[in-house]
Amino acid sequence: MQIGGYVAEASLAAARAEDPTAAVADYRAMVKALMAANRQLGWVGNNLNQLTWHLNKDGSWPQSDTVRRLLDGVEAAVEVVDTAVAQVVEGR
Incomplete structure (x- = not known):
């Protein structure tokens, strides 16, 4: 997020709130938290x-079901973020 976007969103959050300081915080x-994620x-x-x-270097994918579960978990985490x-961004 660009600094201008952050300032605009924080300002809108403050304007909508009863306690602007808390809203900005x-x-x-x-x-x-989203940046950390x-x-x-x-x-x-x-x-x-x-x-x-490493898997491609060896030419085989041992435990492909484990790899698939790992990828499914990563995809789910990306969707949540x-x-x-x-x-x-929508201001919710």
Whole structure:
């Protein structure tokens, strides 16, 4: 999020709230949590790239059901973060 977008969203949150200070603090906490989640998903993506490299290097995918469950979990986490980001951007 660009600084201008953050300022605009925080200002709107403050204008809508009975307690503007708390609203801005809540908005800031949400943005910080989403940024942390995004950073952690980046680390997961890096680990998945390393895993894929090793699996492809050896030519076989042992325990493919385990790999599939891992990927399903990562996809679910990405969807949750995407939904949360959309809600913050929409001002919910």
